[in-house]
Amino acid sequence: MSQRQTPSRPLEVPCPRCQTPVAWVEENLFRPFCSERCKLIDLGAWADGSHRIAGEPAMDETEIDEMIMRAERGDTGRED
Template sequence: MPMATPLQVSCPQCRQPTLYGPDNPWRPFCSARCRGLDLGAWASESYRVPASGSSDTGSSDTGGSGDAAGEPPATGDGTRH
C-alpha cells in the first residue's frame, strides 16, 4: 500500500504551514515552542468556553455576600452552595 502524503495545515499558534504527519512530533504545531505556548495558554486558563444558559451572572471574584472565611453567599433559602 503506498504511503499517504502528509496533510499541510496551519500551525494553531503561529499560523505557519506545517505538515501533519508521523514525521512531525509536535503535530498539529510546527515546533516545540508553539506547542509549549499553547499548553501555557491552557494552563493559565486563557482559553475559555463561554457559558450558555447560566442564570448565575455573579462571580466569586467580584465579592458578594459570602463570609470572610471564603464561604459562598447564601441562597434565597438560607443554604450555602
C-alpha cells in the same frame, strides 16, 4: 490496465499558534504545532486560563453540596 498511483502530498494545516504551514505526518512529533515552542506556549495559555471553552462556569463544591441537600429534601427550588 493498472492505475499508477501518484504520491500524494501530506495534508498541511496551519500551526494553531503562529499559522506556519505544518505537514500532518507521523514524523512531526508536535503536530498540529510547528514546534515544541508553539506547543508549550499554547499549553501555557490553557493553564493560565487565556484559552477556555465557552459555557457556564463550573459549580464550586459549596454549590454542589447545597444542590445535593436540596435534592435529598425534595426541594426543587420551584414554586408551583
